[in-house]
Amino acid sequence: MPEILFIPPLLSQSIYIALALYTLSFGANALIAQIKIISALMQIEVYLLSATIIALATSFPELATSLIAASSNHYDLAIANIAGSNICNTFLLGGLLFVLSPKTSFEAFFTNPRHHHSITKDLIFSFIVSFILLALLSLNFLNTLTAAVIIVFFTCYQLRSCSAAPDMKSIESLTGSNVSSRYLASNKGRTKHLLKSLIKCAIYSALLFLSGKILVDSAVQLTKLLGFSERWIGGSIVALGTSAPEIATTLSALSLMRKDPSTSSGKEIILGNLTGSNLFNILWILPIATLSSIFFCYFPPELSPQVLLDYFCALCASVWLITLFYYSRYLFRSGHKHAFFYTQLSGSTGFVLYLIYVCSSALYDV
Secondary structure (H helix, E strand, C coil), rough: CCCCCCCHHEEEEEEHHHHHHHHHHHHHHHHHHHHHHHHHHCCCCCCHHHHHHHHHHHCHHHHHHHHHHHHCHHHHHHHHHHHHHHHHHHHHHHHHHHHHHHHHHHHHHHHHHHHHHHHHHHHHHHHHHHHHHHHHHHHHCHHHHHHHHHHHHHHHHHHHHHCCCCHHHHHHHHCCCHHHCCCCCHHHHHHHHHEEEHHHHHHHHHHHHHHHHHHHHHHHHHHHCCCCCHHHHHHHHHHHHHHHHHHHHHHHHHHHHHHHCCHHHHHHHHHHHHHHHHHHHHHHHHHHHHHHHHHHCCCCCCHHHHHHHHHHHHHHHHHHHHHHHHHHHHHHHCCCCCHHHHHHHHHHHHHHHHHHHHHHHHHHHC
């Protein structure tokens, strides 16, 4: 009788995590494609589309992972994943934006203040709510009431943002050359394609939650094998994996800018997705994970200092992005001859800071 092939537990759990992350990325990208089609019917302009609809779609992996972790009494992993995702989004996506963008796209973006008000408002708003959430977590004051209030407040904020005037050219740059006219051609065709997209969204959402379940279970087992805490795994490996849709969206937008460097829509997509995803993480997913933990009778315990430190790092990342945005805008608007070089150099610090965060977090966890 042939012997059964033995796979070491460390290797098997790593394989499960890799497969779960791949499935999360695939499901999220497929979900984003369907939501883009639905957004064509809603007629939302490019920055608001990125900060609302696409940000919501790219945040589904974090939602699935954190919701399952919180409902399985792994609250540290759930909220560490949210903090780690925000840090990853800010440093890596911000770094990619300011390092890989063409020079002409910077000039087009910073000399055209069309969406600067919306962008700066969201950047500062993200910093303020990060500070408030850190205070709530430090005081152990994130309970059923405060979580519900935060969800209602953020939902109203997003609905108000979606009420802006449509920009069909911007929508078509994201969803396809003639997608708007195709789906808006007739009420019958619009309803048919809307229903089809909604069904696909439900299927891909189920795939995300299944992948999230496998990811959480494997991550918990991996922490036991490696001797690391759930907090570090959730804030590094799992967070990097659940940020894959945001990274994919950023690379797609960078490709759009390289094809047409004179357009600023690529930067609006990246910044909108970055700020929007971070806001969804802390004002939607974090309260939902808290409510889920309470619903399953795992009342969130007092958080460890390491988790609070992760949220402080996320707050510092917001300060870094705001500073980089205003510094780059100043350089290009003042006509500095080395504006592009200094912008790229400043953006590259995001990669260094993220590496320092992951390594120091691991050392602090040992």
